């Protein structure tokens with residue numbers, strides 16, 4: 001049986017970045033195994049029956065301020081320039097989100113400049129709040145009214161918990177802008193791979209030292225494939241047979257609908273904080289720029305069952321993760337990486353950055369000469 005230097009579980013950005021580095025820089029052999037039948041992890045995209053390019057696991061927009069990550073990934077793709085814009089459907093109208101001067105004008109029916117918006121927030125925000133949870137973050141910034149319109153029910157749908165039951169970090173990422181910048185992200189580098197994520201991944205794994213085994217669960221080959229080191233980007237609790245209990249995740253059910261008209265909505269994503277059971281609708285062509293007489297939209301319904309997408313950040317789950325991380329620290333045979341391996345909400349650029357840095361710290365030093 002072939003012997004590999006490394007066995008990598010998971011063909012998402014964590015696993016494939018690591019495989020690419022090991023193959024190209026150390027000239028070592030890697031076997032990448034994924035239980036899905038395809039590479040690219042959650043970034044996987046492909047053409048549907050109507051011939052429209054869709055993201056199978058939710059809309060993915062690449063954005064980063066990290067030049068090193070951007071330069072690294074740019075070796076494998078050209079880019080489509082795309083600045084992501086989101087509307088929220090609130091009080092029967094579509095308004096820009098994140099909240100900015102235009103949003104306030106639309107909602108409150110009078111014009112705002114930065115000073116007036118500041119003064120408004122100052123008059124409505126909850127004062128003397130010790131920020132302990134996501135509700136505290138928002139009401140101490142924008143007050144009850146905007147909290148109720150934009151955040152409270154969206155969060156309940158997304159997490160099945162109200163913001164006061166969730167760690168402050170969950171909503172802390174969402175900015176409020178004292179200008180008219182209506183872009184969802186303001187990172188220096190933004191875009192979508194010109195020919196899709198799957199093509200980008202195909203290029204990353206196209207190296208004679210990288211071997212793929214798709215549609216196979218690690219547990220099916222455990223003990224059968226010899227290797228020196230295991231790199232695991234699947235769920236850490238599953239790896240340790242849930243011995244401290246399962247780490248909670250929130251999942252999504254995606255419902256795709258192809259409509260016989262060129263466009264459905266005017267921006268890539270529309271959030272529905274207060275209406276319907278779905279949280280948002282994505283129109284894929286708005287992201288990819290594809291020209292087609294029809295269009296595909298995707299509804300997202302949050303659920304507890306299904307693929308693990310979002311780690312649920314509560315004190316209890318963090319403590320449980322710490323127990324697993326403790327086991328991992330003492331386990332020399334395996335390295336955990338990625339969103340599932342380290343139980344952390346990471347964007348793509350953060351996962352790539354993590355893989356590049358772990359490669360330098362843990363792999364280059366130990367495996368470049370042996």
Ligand SMILES: Cc1cc2nc3c(=O)[nH]c(=O)nc-3n(C[C@H](O)[C@H](O)[C@H](O)COP(=O)(O)OP(=O)(O)OC[C@H]3O[C@@H](n4cnc5c(N)ncnc54)[C@H](O)[C@@H]3O)c2cc1C
Nearest residue numbers: 010012013014034035041042058061218234338339347348
């Ligand atoms: C709905 C949604 C939208 C997102 N949008 C964005 C965005 O716009 N921009 C952005 O930067 N990030 C976005 N993200 C985050 C992005 O998806 C993650 O950063 C990325 O997927 C992390 O890569 P990964 O390699 O850690 O994990 P994954 O992509 O999940 O890859 C892990 C792989 O491991 C495999 N695996 C697990 N266990 C096993 C096993 N036992 N045996 C074999 N294989 C196994 C899985 O099948 C999976 O393919 C979004 C995430 C979601 C859920």
